[in-house]
Amino acid sequence: MTIMSRHVARLLLAPTWMVALAVMIKGYADTGDGFSAGIIASLGVLLQYLVVGTRETTQLLPVRYAREAAQFGLLIALLVTFIPVLWGDPILTHYPRPGESVTHLGTLELLTAVLFDVGVFLLVLGVATGVIDLIARSRERRPT
């Protein structure tokens, strides 16, 4: 790859994640959700693997925590799903309940549904980057 493409790839990483974050946060108010955000963020990582190479990417980014991110995301989603049972509500009851007022931080609404979406985001991000990393490493080990 040329010097140019390496630089462009690196420069693109931050904007990609910015977009992912925006899609994530605006998810409840506008197009997009945790799933799309997770895919966008991992596409940014994938670009690094393609252009910069596996070794440098793994030094640059904490991809070795992909599995933990996936587990943590699943844990968040599970907690949001089952904790309402402790209060005697049906599973996956979201708070604030319909009719109650919601706190806003800009376009971000503080809802447990959004937290659930964050869990989905982390899981998708973890799984996608984890799979990318596994494939990249498997390729490197192959005798060519």
Place this chain on the structure above:
Amino acid sequence: MLTDHWNATLVLLVTALAAAPLTALAGFWRRTLATPVAIVTTAAAFAAALWGWAEGGPTLDAPWAPAWNLRLTFELDGLAALYSLLATGIGLAVVIYASRYIPLHLAHSERDQGDIVRFYGFLLLFMGAMVGLVMAQDLFLIFLFWDLTAISSYFLIGYDSEREDARASALMAFLITGISAVCFLIGALLLYSEYGTFALPDLMARTESSRLVTTAVALISAAALAKSAQAPLHFWLPRAMAAPTPVSAYLHSAAMVAAGVFLLGRVHPLLEKSDVVMNALVVIGFASMATGGCLALTRKVLKQLLAYSTISQYGYVVVMLGIGGADGAAAASFYVIAHALMKCALFLTAGAVTEATGQKALTGLGGLWRRMPLLAVGSGAAAAGLAALPLTAGFFKDELFFKAADHEGNPIRLLAVAGAALTFAYSWRFWGGIFAGPLQTEPKPLSIRLTAPVAVLGALVLLGGVWPHPFARLAEDAATVTAGTPVHIEVAYHLDSRVENVMAIAAIAVGLVLIFSRPLWQPALVAISTTTVRFGPERLYWAVLLGLNRLSDRMHRIEIHDLRGRVATILLPAGLLVGAGVAVTPGGGTFRIGSLSNGDLPEVLMLTVAALAAITAALARDHLSLALVLSGVGFSLAVVYALLGSPDVALVAVLIETIFALLFVGMLALLPREGDEAIAVITRDREQRLQADNRGRDAVLSAIAGGLAFIVAWGILSKPAPLESVITSHIRLAPVAHGKDIVTVILADFRGLDTMGEITVIGIAFLGIATYLRRWRTR
């Protein structure tokens, strides 16, 4: 000072359940701490149980998951006091014994001494589960702790996991008790469906004799009988002897096997509503007494002999519970206490003797009483108790048994005496075979921690023979719960010719005859036992297990054999089912060809591109172009979504297609290339496949599946859109759920449970990919 909240029930529950985590944490921190912490926590639990028995524990009731009608209900009643005293008291003896035995055991098999932490952890988890089980007053809670005992027993029986027989035995015990536990759950759910509660006191008050109640209690009893290793599901117990000796001692006297008869005692008022179940209990109990007793007389390996004896002993208890009433409940409760002390002592003796001499079977043993007097006396007391000699607690266990059997007519009386005679004979066979006669193997000296527990248990057996009142009171309290009416137990020696005494003397006489006439019946009995073991239910177990394994292998082979076949097995039934649906749907004027306007041109264009790409995919010769063409289909469809005014779906589609195409291409690089070993296999496969050319078949299958899918899509698109559908209500409700983007609200809220399931699947798929790629890499 203990407040109202800290009553005996809670204290016992917390100390017993905390023992395992505390010990495990201490052991992981400093290995040497594991033993003292295990002993202290077990002793604390035992002290709590003793205090709780003296104090009486009130009902503890807390909501758990009210939406599912689940409550945490515990009560330290008489029955719970009995079994929790056994679980913690015997547990203490076993832990002290194991603190010496397990390090030796690990040294013999050259394992890391740190493994002892795992042992304590699971043993104490078992103890905690037993204590929770016996105090639970709710069928669902009982099921939970019941399965917890099964899980800990699996790890304890398979403790020597490097040995194959240990693993197979652990699996067998787990499958038999675990599958039967499902019967228990079904029984509990049947009762719940009829009476709307899992709470035992409510169920006992409200159930009446009916076919449903009979079915439910029969299922519950089946689980209990499997756990207590009653015929015909007894075979797992002798196998479970693969466990280290302290585990066997605990399983047999106070935990696993005892849990079965405990459950029968706990739900006894329900059982009494079904005569069929009660009679079945008597029959199964006697069958187990006979099977266990006869087989025990043929076994030479010490622990095997004791295992069959346990089957027979719990057969007694099941008979007594089947007889029921105040006498039956009293006899069963007393029997469980006496048996636990004796059987634990005998198992610990077997372990100590094996440790000292290296001999596991009776053939290499004899004459040890001179060398190990303390062990000989302690286990002598226990064996005498098992044989029901006077001046031991065991005498009263048979006294109460005979008293209960006396009301039931002559056949039961005769069978009771025969069972007691068998017990007498194999008790002597065990003790006499080790300690009497000429010396066979010179023993090594033993640690006091291996002999003292036996001596203490033996002393308790003797104490119960001269001062039985504490035991009788404990049994009385337990029997009151089991029988559902106040029970009074009176135990004393009567020097007269009442029927219990006559039966006891008869049993001892027959037992002596059995011992002295041994050469006469021995060969015949061995032949019978070999036949029953070879053609018995165990054979069925193995046949079923192997059959299921083979079936699974065959299914798997069909699945992975050939990709085309696999796709065909999905497409063909799906196509045919859809076609059947179309055929039976009344379709007057369904298939319409609409009209096109100029405004539709972009959609038509994109759909044409998608169609062309799909056709090209069928013609592609190499993988890379196939991958690219397929993602071309996806992208064209994404554009169609965007044109039709659903940007959320279009966004997701574009993202999916992008990452999918890139990963697909990445995976292609992992395919075998020229010169790889795998490529030879693939080439050979391809040649074989070309010989049996399936192209015709593939074309027909694709035509059927594709054609029917086309017809369905056409039919659906021809229908006018319904005015009110699910999606309209979703759109209406999205603002109520504080959301504006409908897709997100559907994913996270309306259909959140689906999303939960899907992301779990993604997580599991990730594990699969990681396992597969890592393994492939290390090759």
